[in-house]
Amino acid sequence: MANCIIAPSANCVESRRAMFTPLSYFHLTEAEALTAFTNSPNSRYQLMTAMSHVSIDSRAIPTVEAVGLSGSELAIAMLAQSKDCIKILSVDGHLEFMNCNGLNVMEIDQMGWVIGKFWWDLWPSALRTLVKEHFYDAVQGGEVNFEAECPTAKGSRGLWAVNLRPLCAQTGQVVSILCTSQEITSEGEQLNHR
Numbered sequence: 001m002a003n004c005i006i007a008p009s010a011n012c013v014e015s016r017r018a019m020f021t022p023l024s025y026f027h028l029t030e031a032e033a034l035t036a037f038t039n040s041p042n043s044r045y046q047l048m049t050a051m052s053h054v055s056i057d058s059r060a061i062p063t064v065e066a067v068g069l070s071g072s073e074l075a076i077a078m079l080a081q082s083k084d085c086i087k088i089l090s091v092d093g094h095l096e097f098m099n100c101n102g103l104n105v106m107e108i109d110q111m112g113w114v115i116g117k118f119w120w121d122l123w124p125s126a127l128r129t130l131v132k133e134h135f136y137d138a139v140q141g142g143e144v145n146f147e148a149e150c151p152t153a154k155g156s157r158g159l160w161a162v163n164l165r166p167l168c169a170q171t172g173q174v175v176s177i178l179c180t181s182q183e184i185t186s187e188g189e190q191l192n193h194r
Contacts, residue, residue, distance in 0.1 A: 060074060061074070082099065084099075084101070084102065084105075085105050085160075085180070085182075085183075086098070086101075086102055086180050087099075087178075087180075088167075088177070088178060088179070089176065090176060090177075091176065093135055094116055094118060097115075098114060105152070107152035107153045107154040114153075119135065119179070120135065124150060127150070130148070137164075140174075141168075142166070143164065144162075145162065145164075147162070147184065158183050159183070160183055160184065162180070162182075163181075164178070164179050165177070
């Protein structure tokens, strides 16, 4: 996050955009602003919303809208272009969506093989408890990063850098988990394991 974060104001009901103010205006460091929000019941939602609205990446929306595309079309194009395995998980751990390139990198021939299954059940049994713990940390509102080895559906071994990020409703409630897995196995390691 750059140097912007939402900050408490006397009238936060004006509009969501009015809630985002550069930290320098309030003479707060990012750490001080984060501390100020820990006592607020909606702090997690406010912080997640702030992160999405002050991100440089959010500038893509008006850019694509200016040429007549929608945010949905942008999202689909980004999912299609990403080489990462991008998943949406329910708050109880079921896999609800995986992008096409994710299916390819995980060597999954049919989406029906994995949709609806518990995400941690797709991991080796020795790692399931650890993966489940990381998942529930994200459900509690934390962003989680970890690395672990997991074979593809066809048994090819791979090392994955995994990011779990909670997706929050306006109430602050975590409603889904966005999971991005990037294969970080070197080509030489892959050949040695196959």
